[in-house]
Amino acid sequence: MKRFSVIGAGKVGRVLAQRFHVSAAFQMQQILNRTLPSAQQACAFAGAGTAVADWAQLTPADVWMLAVGDDHLAAVCQQLVKQDVLQPGNVVFHCSGSKASTELQAATAAGVAVASVHPVRSFANPALVAADFSGTICSIEGDALALDVLSPALQSAGATLVQISAANKLLYHAGSVFASNYLVTLIEVALQTYAAAGIPPQQALAMAAPLARQSLENALTMGCAAALTGPIARGDLETVSRQQAAVQCWNRDTGELYRSFIPLTRQLASKRHHSEK
Known part of the structure; x- marks a missing residue:
């Protein structure tokens, strides 16, 4: 089972982490948030994982989810690369609806497969979404290797997948905004x-x-x-x-x-x- 770690487990990150854990799609490893209490709360919500609040505490994983704000994606990805925990064959994906997987250029340069996964849901109530996740449409795009790993994991978590073009991410997300x-x-x-x-x-x-x-x-x-x-x-x-x-x-x-x-x-x-x- 592939090891799975999360950076920035807010509402979306917590739900996906919980669904991946419950469905046994991945083995939960670490959750890094800005503060340790926040990371601990995310682990409790997911039902697994080790909470960390220091980049230096990160250990290697096979799949990394960056569930941070859109404007921070590139910088967070660069910081992850600097930690020297990524290896060729790893997968790094983000959860932005408006930005494409190309935002993770630093990971691509490090020989890592990248993708974006965007659940088309309102996450105002994460507990409700987690309990009723089955059938949730998730748009995906990215490297073939990344999609080969993420697609079955998302499907086992209950998602319905729609593959979109990276070039159309902004227009696609505008539809969700409306x-x-x-x-x-x-x-x-x-x-x-x-x-x-x-x-x-x-x-x-x-x-x-x-x-x-x-x-x-x-x-x-x-x-x-x-x-x-x-x-x-x-x-x-x-x-x-x-x-x-x-x-x-x-x-x-x-x-x-x-x-x-x-x-x-x-x-x-x-x-x-x-x-x-």
Whole structure:
């Protein structure tokens, strides 16, 4: 069984480490975090591994996961290479959605196979994700050797794999941002707009929740064009114009956001109308 170590076990790192351990895909070895208590908590979550908080304590492993922030990937990889624990045939992979495996150039120069693995999930609640990981789509790209090692390990952990192009990582991840991060921001904007209209917070949430849930469910099951409702879908463009002006008067940024949705929503509405002819 290949030895597996982790650098930067935050939410994503902890979940993947736990799934690899439970499925016996790899043998957990070390988890390096900024602080020892944090590394110890990550080991406890994973159910295995030795916690370390000093680069000098790292020992050789066959597979390394770098689950650190995007902006730190290159520097962390360089630091790992400096520790002289990597050997030809090892695998180093990161978990960034936006950056490709080419970010690990220092490992490549050291003769190590590299890859990126990005689980398409929200990790706001790591325990819930770990318990319900089966079927999670993970996008992968990288060296053939790295993918040969990681693909069966991820599948045994319950992942469904989608291979993507390194050149398309930013665009691919933008899709995930729209589907997750910006969707959350949009709900917050809706709640703030209700508040500006004098609706109390709890009442605003009670109003927004069923609309958001049903609209999302309709879009996913019926298709986005068929799921579209509201003034643009009805062709009430005068209402849209007056509403945009009211929102702009209240909050400029929110007004511009509302404006930016108008042409895209009109395009979507035209698809629905065309299909009904």
